[in-house]
Amino acid sequence: MVRQLLDTVGIEPGRVRCEWISSAEGTKFARVIAEFVEEVKALGPSPVVKTA
């Protein structure tokens, strides 16, 4: 729903991600965070900052 909301006002929905990671899944946590950081970097600076 948050992704849809952001898309409606024109912010890339890819900037939000929801994952279930157990406290036992350290490697998964590291992998997801690394992936997500790359994704957001690829999207570039937030468009919100540009309009400010």
Add this chain to the structure above:
Amino acid sequence: MKKFIAVKNAKLRSEAGGGAIQELARAMLASGLVDRVLTFAKGLDEEDLLPAFIDKADDVGNMALNAYAPYSLSRFVRDYGEGKLAVIGRTCDIRALLELRKRNGLNEADLLTVGIACSETPDRQNCLRCEYRVPFMADLSCVLAEDGTLVEATGDKGAQALGTGSFEELSPSKEIFDAEAARQVALAEQAAAFELQHASPAERLAYWFGQFDKCIKCFGCRNSCPLCYCKDCVLEADRGLVRGGEIAPARLFHLTRLAHVADSCLNCGQCEAACPMGIPISKLYHMLNKELSAVFGFTPGINADLPPLFGFDEKEKSDDSTLFGGR
């Protein structure tokens, strides 16, 4: 069962809908079926329409039917509705009552709803894209015609209310049904054709943030919303997102409210009507609501279905992959 009715009294009969709604209100009050009727009544002059509680059967002549005024009756039911109450309102009023009821904002047993279909669409953006003109979710669903009222009782409550009045049942001419059906189709087409949004994300962002930046934070959209029922508003309470007692920055204010209300927005347009800065808030909510309806399969205010995120499925409770399962 649809009936086409009018009153026997010749004088009243010249009123819109053959005077049937006035007679209904009078009869419900006179018979003690309800203590009060909430509807629109004439204020200082003919065009000044205000919500009013009518508690005497003699006062029904002041009722103003089928005219647009930007007040939400459901908010008055929520805040001041006591005792046995009948609400005679537009489809959006009835839909809002239905949604409030789901959220325990109202006492169901004491409320009787009489919906009147909007015959003309007022020149308001939200009305132009309205898809629910006929109040089929009300206890009594009425469509006003020139010399009579098409009425349908959707349950026992509605039938009982209709039974209190003395009406003359007319045999409606085929033209009346045809004209009504044609109007229905025309308005549905108008709603479907309403252009929601076709801009690129960058244009959308510039447009909406430009609109948000106009906000003077009067809280009018919150105050006028028929669905805002929280005693402790998310925009004022200390819930981490916005610090309690502080006013959120304009963009956060609107995104927070959007996230909080959009799943149940009825497109009634009260927020937009109250906005001193002319921000098309209702359009934004409606847009998001349409998309969320497609995702969750929930349309607010048309039936008894609960809104999304309102509870747990049994499946969710036992599912190991969710936060609450697997313990």
Add this chain to the structure above:
Amino acid sequence: MKLVPSICPYCGTGCGMLLIVKDEKVVGVEPWERHPINEGKLCLKGWSAHQFVHHPGRLTSPLIRKNGELVEVSWDEALDFTADKLKGIVAEHGADAVGFLASAKCTNEENYVLQKFCRYLGSPNVDHCARL
């Protein structure tokens, strides 16, 4: 519950509002669509205008400080007291030593009278809260 048409008391714009009156008490505010000034819109102050009406902190009678404590007095006593003091100050220090603060909550006529009174005393010191 009934709706009573009124004018917002907060500033000189004069927006129309409907006071929601329940059991002889003002409990809420609704913007008044039919009013030509605001056409059904209100600002934050207007939306909250009902809150001060029955607020326990609201002054309901004039107060004069006697022996370090504020005491409720009648309007006659308060006006006599003020007139005496004003006359005394003007006589002793001249009219320049007094000033007058008008208010956006008053009508134009009331503010005109205040300004006139100030000139009559010979003081140029008139100001008001809307000059922010």
